[in-house]
Amino acid sequence: MLVVSIGGSPSPRSRSGVLLERSRHWLQERGVEVVNFQVRDFPAEDLLHARFDSPHVQHFQQVVAQADGLIVATPVYKASFAGALKTLLDLLPERALVHKIVLPIATGGSIAHMLAVDYALKPVLSALKAQETLQGIFADDSQVSYAEGSKPAQLTPALEARLLDSLETFHVALARRPSAVAPGVLNERLISARWSI
Numbered sequence: 001m002l003v004v005s006i007g008g009s010p011s012p013r014s015r016s017g018v019l020l021e022r023s024r025h026w027l028q029e030r031g032v033e034v035v036n037f038q039v040r041d042f043p044a045e046d047l048l049h050a051r052f053d054s055p056h057v058q059h060f061q062q063v064v065a066q067a068d069g070l071i072v073a074t075p076v077y078k079a080s081f082a083g084a085l086k087t088l089l090d091l092l093p094e095r096a097l098v099h100k101i102v103l104p105i106a107t108g109g110s111i112a113h114m115l116a117v118d119y120a121l122k123p124v125l126s127a128l129k130a131q132e133t134l135q136g137i138f139a140d141d142s143q144v145s146y147a148e149g150s151k152p153a154q155l156t157p158a159l160e161a162r163l164l165d166s167l168e169t170f171h172v173a174l175a176r177r178p179s180a181v182a183p184g185v186l187n188e189r190l191i192s193a194r195w196s197i
């Protein structure tokens, strides 16, 4: 099972990044392979000039193509998801998320924009033909603290519980995702189905 995690925050000290990291560890402990990408690690020029032929972008496209699911984490910026994340999602080919399960995660300064994932990010995931986009997680800044010195990053117990619940749902959705049937096998199945009619 392969999951791609995408950190959409331009900031290295990132609350949405804390949730993403927790999610990564949780999945890895259950034997899921997770490949992580951070929007801020891509060359800015590749994103701003929409360089589909950039080696970084092509590598990203290839890993996404192989993934069973994605976790997409973003800060809320100006009542939407981060523009830097949009520049990266814009570089995915049409139908890039077909057959894939997506878990969105967002953090915001207040709950006023807690629906930003629903009205801004989910339509983009849907345009990329995600098979299933889960309810996801929104946290406001008071619920997540960064790691500071020897103090580890922390989530409030209520947020921790919501995150674990979402990850369980994501894990179950990944497991029930039908695996692709090889063209040869499909042909054989169609032939035997005809005989059995």
Ligand SMILES: Cc1cc2nc3c(=O)[nH]c(=O)nc-3n(C[C@H](O)[C@H](O)[C@H](O)COP(=O)(O)O)c2cc1C
Binding pocket: 009, 010, 011, 013, 014, 015, 016, 017, 074, 075, 076, 077, 078, 079, 080, 107, 108, 109, 110, 111, 112, 113, 140, 141
């Ligand atoms: C440029 C900018 C715009 C922001 N706009 C909003 C906003 O419209 N609504 C909101 O709730 N929070 C807003 N915030 C606060 C961030 O969403 C919030 O602090 C978030 O947790 C940051 O995530 P990060 O630490 O992963 O970057 C904004 C922050 C910045 C820097």
